[in-house]
Amino acid sequence: MFIALEGIDGSGHTTQAHALAEALTRMGRQAYVTAEPSHGPIGKIIRDFLQGRVGDFKRFQESLTLLFAADRLHHYGTEIKPKLDAGIDVICDRYVLSSWVYQGLQVTEDWVRRTNQFAPLPELTLIIDTPISDAKQRRDIRGGIEEIYEVQHLQETIRERYLELAPSIHAVIINGAGTQDEVSKRLVKAVAEKLT
Numbered sequence: 001m002f003i004a005l006e007g008i009d010g011s012g013h014t015t016q017a018h019a020l021a022e023a024l025t026r027m028g029r030q031a032y033v034t035a036e037p038s039h040g041p042i043g044k045i046i047r048d049f050l051q052g053r054v055g056d057f058k059r060f061q062e063s064l065t066l067l068f069a070a071d072r073l074h075h076y077g078t079e080i081k082p083k084l085d086a087g088i089d090v091i092c093d094r095y096v097l098s099s100w101v102y103q104g105l106q107v108t109e110d111w112v113r114r115t116n117q118f119a120p121l122p123e124l125t126l127i128i129d130t131p132i133s134d135a136k137q138r139r140d141i142r143g144g145i146e147e148i149y150e151v152q153h154l155q156e157t158i159r160e161r162y163l164e165l166a167p168s169i170h171a172v173i174i175n176g177a178g179t180q181d182e183v184s185k186r187l188v189k190a191v192a193e194k195l196t
């Protein structure tokens with residue numbers, strides 16, 4: 001099964017992707033965790049930009065949207081599809097819904113949808129809906145470079161957009177409040193329901 005995990009910055013999707021893979025393994029399945037922006041060549045350009053190392057995509061949001069879409073197609077072809085073809089579950093930490101939400105802040109919905117039209121959709125998209133203040137606390141503890149979207153007022157809008165767009169991709173919203181273990185159990189339950 002192809003699963004995408006989504007949520008605002010600091011919502012714990014990366015940690016939860018790994019916890020979910022472990023749970024699937026315990027269920028006797030094989031699981032592979034990957035992420036977008038990917039670790040491929042296009043993903044590297046995107047990360048360099050997000051962390052302020054290269055380029056001025058801020059004024060060229062359409063180009064940035066194309067980069068995310070190009071990274072997605074390359075990532076799907078080189079990494080995701082081969083695993084799925086081998087019968088391995090793939091958990092992707094962020095996927096197409098991230099573009100709808102984040103790039104949709106600055107470019108038209110039509111532009112985001114058209115540029116992403118070639119990306120196969122996951123069978124299950126899970127949105128971890130974490131309270132804004134909890135997510136900020138996690139980002140503060142994590143430290144490191146503050147990326148361009150990690151601005152508090154944007155995070156509120158991003159959370160609202162996730163909730164608004166969820167039905168269009170049949171995403172399941174998971175309550176992200178509570179301990180890591182509590183959230184993990186909710187995610188596993190949603191996946192188990194999909195598998196039955």
Ligand code: TYD
Pocket residue numbers: 008009010011014036037050068093094095096098099100102103147149150
């Ligand atoms: P990520 O490394 O997952 O950041 P975090 O762990 O802090 O959530 O993603 C980096 C940033 O990239 C994040 O702010 C969201 C953004 N992003 C987009 O804007 N569009 C996309 O399509 C993807 C995949 C990510």
